[in-house]
Amino acid sequence: MIRNIAVLGAGTMGHGIAETFAMYGYPVNLYETSEKIKSSVMGTIKAELIFAAENGLVNKSEIESILNNITLYDDLKSAVENADYVIEATPEIIELKQRLFSEIDGYCKEDTIFASNTSSLALNEMMKNVSESRKEKMMVCHWYNPAHLMPIAELSYFGNMNEETYKNVEELYHKVGKQTVKVLKDVPGLVANRIQQGVAREVFSLIEMGVASPKDIDTALKFGPAFRYATTGQLEVADMGGLDIWCTVGDNLLSVMDNRTEANPILRQKVSEGKLGLKSGEGFFEYPAEKVEELKNNFNKRLITQLKVSKNYI
Template identity: 60%
Template sequence: MIKKIAVIGAGTMGHSIALNFSIYGYDVNLYDTNSTRIANVEEEIKEELEFLAEEEFIEPSEIMKALSNICYFTDLQEAVMDRDYVIEAAPEILKLKQELFQKLDEFCLDHTILASNTSSLNLESMMALISNDRRKKMIVNHWYNPGHIMPIVELSFFGNMPEDIYLKVEHLYKSINKQCVKVLKDIPGLVANRIQQGVAREVFSIIEQGIAAPEDIDKALQFGPAFRYATTGQLEIADLGGLDIWCTVGDNLLKVMDNSLSANSLLRRKVEEGKLGLKSGEGFFKYNQENSSEIRKRFIQKLIHQLKASEYYVEKKTSLNNI
């Protein structure tokens, strides 16, 4: 049974992952090479917990309990030496991850399961420097940002790991109310990012062609397909709509839709012009950077509301399926 967890990297994803496990009572060690980051991240986690309490997602009394479940380290061996499960959330650099997993293989207990939060790097390549026995205990577990709110986690089952160990990991994530996606083939982007990129490719193409303004394109997605996707998936939507209809529409539309194999040229021009979105003050929309923290807060607030609604929906759907 997995009880003790370490998270490697206290950045955007790492600290969010640590926070998520701490809410559910897990003993978490959070490590980073940057001592300044480690010194400051506890306050950031506290603020995020306070916001969850404001939104009535957790009780105010849970804030200090969650904070007490996290210990902070700048020594890697100390952070992982007694852990059952270690997740790395380091930069997407293959050599860095290979060397990190080599150290983790040496420092960790024999039973420790090692996990990577990557969605773009090959598992086999990341395992290049670890022992044969540890290869059976290594998995990709891809979280979505922000990790403590987005309910999805994608888990690899690529043939290196026995099913009983996989089920231990799956049980861990179910214990923190994650929706687990079991990925059977090691492909770039796994499942969710590939679906997202498919939507994004057509969205960028529509704006490049001048078919609609950015605000109307987002409105079409938000109140059209995404409105249904909030409570169901594409395959159920297709079943309910009729596969014959979906087949006909596919024949008519797919041949005129974007099938490019690289990022949209409009998107690339925006990047070259330094229009990176909220972080620069302008992307497809303009932003007042003095209000950037409030803009992010409103975005997180909407996700929290959606998370609460989706948890209720999952419970209802499960009960109906059991009738």
């Protein structure tokens, strides 16, 4: 049974992963070497928990005990040596992950399970320098951002581990409120990101062609396909509508839709202009500095609402 958790990296994803496990009573060792992140991460987690309490996701009285479940470390060996499950959320640099896994392989118990939050790097490459026995206990466990609110977790089952080990991790994720996706083949992007990129490619193409404004394109998605996708998967939608209809529409539309194999030029132009979205104050929409916190809270509030409702559709 998995009890003690270690999370490596306390940045955007890592702190949310640690927060989630702590919310469900698991003791979490959170490893981070950056002084800047270390000095602010517990304040970030506390602020997120207060916001979650204000929106009915946790009880305010639980916040301190949740925070007490998290212990910060800057010494890697101390952070992982007693862990049953270690997940890394470090930058997407294969050499970094290889070194990290190789190092902790010598610190951890024989039965400790290793995981990576990556959705773009190959598992075989990441576990290249660990022992043969450890390779049977390594997997990808990919979370979505923000990790403490998004209920999905993609779990790899690529043939290197036995069913019992997989089930052990799957049970852990179910206990912390995640809906798991069992991924059977190691492909870039896994499942959810590939689906998302398919939608994004056409959205950016519609902008590029001037078919509609950014606001209207987002409206079409939110109150069209995404309205159904909140509670219904694509394959069920197709079955409900009739596969013959979907086949005909596919024949009519797919040949005239975007099929490029690289990022859309309009997206690349935004990046070159420094228009990165919320983080820079402008992307496809504008984000005045004085409203950034309000806009982020509104975004997260919508996710919390969906999270509560989604429990009726499990």
